[in-house]
Amino acid sequence: MSSETHTHIDENGNVITHTHGEEHHEHGHYHDPEEKKRQLNRISRAIGHLNHV
Secondary structure, three states: OOOEEEEEEOOOOOEEEEEEOOOOOOOOOOOOHHHHHHHHHHHHHHHHHHHHO
């Protein structure tokens, strides 16, 4: 049985390492719509500020 080791970094910067065997499964994650909206708003304001200076 072969295995693969994967390392992920979550949204808080935590490093998560795990090993898979031969079975297959999907990794998924969720983005809270309100948090996504806040982040896009902050990025948009920063871009607007940079364009102004």
